[in-house]
Amino acid sequence: MCAAIREIAPTAALxxxxxxxxxxxxxxxxxxYRxxxxxxxxxxxxxVIRRGFGKMADWRLAHDFYLPTATLYLTPEPHQNGYIPEDDNSFGLALHRRIAIAGGER
Incomplete structure (x- = not known):
């Protein structure tokens, strides 16, 4: 999945x-920066991301896919740190928001 995304957008991190x-x-x-x-x-x-994670995620909600770790997270709410990625320089990648790791781990 990460390789397919890197082919489309080589410098993407999230x-x-x-x-x-x-x-x-x-x-x-x-x-x-976006x-x-x-x-x-x-x-x-x-x-690519929706197909890769299929029914593991509730696609009615926003999700963040972090390429360096191939991990899918639930996107922070607009009032939380990480909704604007540069706010806390973490992309909002809190462990309690983790949905799944590409390849089936959770």
Whole structure:
């Protein structure tokens, strides 16, 4: 999964996949800044992540996929640290938000 995303967006460190009804996906680089990419690329990366994790996640909620560890997290709420990645320089990657690790671990 990480290799497929790196082919599409080589410098991505974190992908924030919003619910499909919002029709948006954000990709961030390791410096916590959002990548400016085209909509088709966003959709393809989101598709790879949703397919990779399938029913492990409730896709009605936003999720963050952290590429260095291949881990899917529940996205922090707008009022929590990490919702804006550069706020706490952690991407909001708290252990209690972890959903799954690519390959089936939880």
């Amino acid at each position: 992908v924030r996949v919003y619910p499909q009804r919002r029709s948006v996906t954000h990709l961030f680089e390791s410096d916590f 990548m400016l990419i085209d909509r088709r690329t966003e959709e393809e990366v989101a598709r």
